[in-house]
Amino acid sequence: MSGQTVATSVRLPEELQRAARAAVESGMARSLTELIVDGLRERLVALATEKEQYTDKVAARAALEEYYEMYPEARPTLAQVAMAGAELDDHPALHHPDLIDKAIADLGEDAHPEDVLAWVKGVLAARASASGSDEAAVA
Amino acid sequence: MAVTILDAEAVHVLATRWSNKQQRLASLIDFDLARRVGTDVAVVPSTVRVEAGWDRTAPRWAAINRLGIGDHHLDRRSTDVAARLRAEHGVSPADAHIGAIAHGAGEDRVVVITSDPDDIATVTAGTTARIIRL
Numbered sequence: 227m228s229g230q231t232v233a234t235s236v237r238l239p240e241e242l243q244r245a246a247r248a249a250v251e252s253g254m255a256r257s258l259t260e261l262i263v264d265g266l267r268e269r270l271v272a273l274a275t276e277k278e279q280y281t282d283k284v285a286a287r288a289a290l291e292e293y294y295e296m297y298p299e300a301r302p303t304l305a306q307v308a309m310a311g312a313e314l315d316d317h318p319a320l321h322h323p324d325l326i327d328k329a330i331a332d333l334g335e336d337a338h339p340e341d342v343l344a345w346v347k348g349v350l351a352a353r354a355s356a357s358g359s360d361e362a363a364v365a
Numbered sequence: 366m367a368v369t370i371l372d373a374e375a376v377h378v379l380a381t382r383w384s385n386k387q388q389r390l391a392s393l394i395d396f397d398l399a400r401r402v403g404t405d406v407a408v409v410p411s412t413v414r415v416e417a418g419w420d421r422t423a424p425r426w427a428a429i430n431r432l433g434i435g436d437h438h439l440d441r442r443s444t445d446v447a448a449r450l451r452a453e454h455g456v457s458p459a460d461a462h463i464g465a466i467a468h469g470a471g472e473d474r475v476v477v478i479t480s481d482p483d484d485i486a487t488v489t490a491g492t493t494a495r496i497i498r499l
Contacts, residue, residue, distance in 0.1 A: 297382060308396070
């Protein structure tokens with residue numbers, strides 16, 4: 227730890243405190259204070275990074291909208307964006323473009339592309355489950 | 366984390382009006398930006414920028430500069446990998462650079478958007494890089 231310190235009291239869940247003491251007693255950490263400070267610092271850094279990434283994404287989204295204004299012919303349909311996502315993530319929707327269309331018909335043109343893919347995944351899971359039940363019934 | 370890499374043709378498509386591949390490329394970028402969770406980054410290797418003529422200080426690239434596509438620069442180790450890939454496979458420096466990124470990605474997921482999947486498959490062989498033909 228560096229810099230000035232300040233005393234404070236923190237209410238900890240009992241199990242967490244016991245686990246922390248065990249870590250200190252077994253030599254994995256120097257003190258409970260160190261564990262708390264490190265955890266707090268890591269969480270704050272993660273939050274700052276998250277905020278930064280969110281801000282970058284918002285700026286990039288605005289830039290993409292500007293790009294579409296410059297090149298209106300480049301603006302993809304929701305189905306194309308969802309299909310692109312399926313390609314990027316090797317999502318099962320990649321082999322079911324018809325289901326992407328059905329998902330959009332159901333969810334609407336304003337749907338989030340990830341929701342479109344989730345809808346398709348849900349339908350495919352239901353189909354697989356139904357076909358499994360049929361097989362079990364025959365057996 | 367996932368890294369999406371653009372090749373020179375992809376950069377060219379991004380900057381060309383009425384390219385028939387522009388909508389397809391935009392849909393890939395659009396989805397990446399729409400993700401609710403995840404730390405996906407799009408990068409252009411610096412050698413690809415050279416090949417494609419992407420000069421970030423030139424006005425014609427201003428709109429594309431703002432899309433959040435970062436530069437990837439070769440360091441000493443990745444330069445060695447790229448040099449080896451170029452010597453072994455006779456690919457362009459830009460493709461060798463893409464291969465070096467894939468080989469150095471570790472746990473990161475790599476996606477390469479390219480018009481030349483064969484060369485990219487050659488330089489990314491042995492990695493888990495996913496290749497998307499533009």
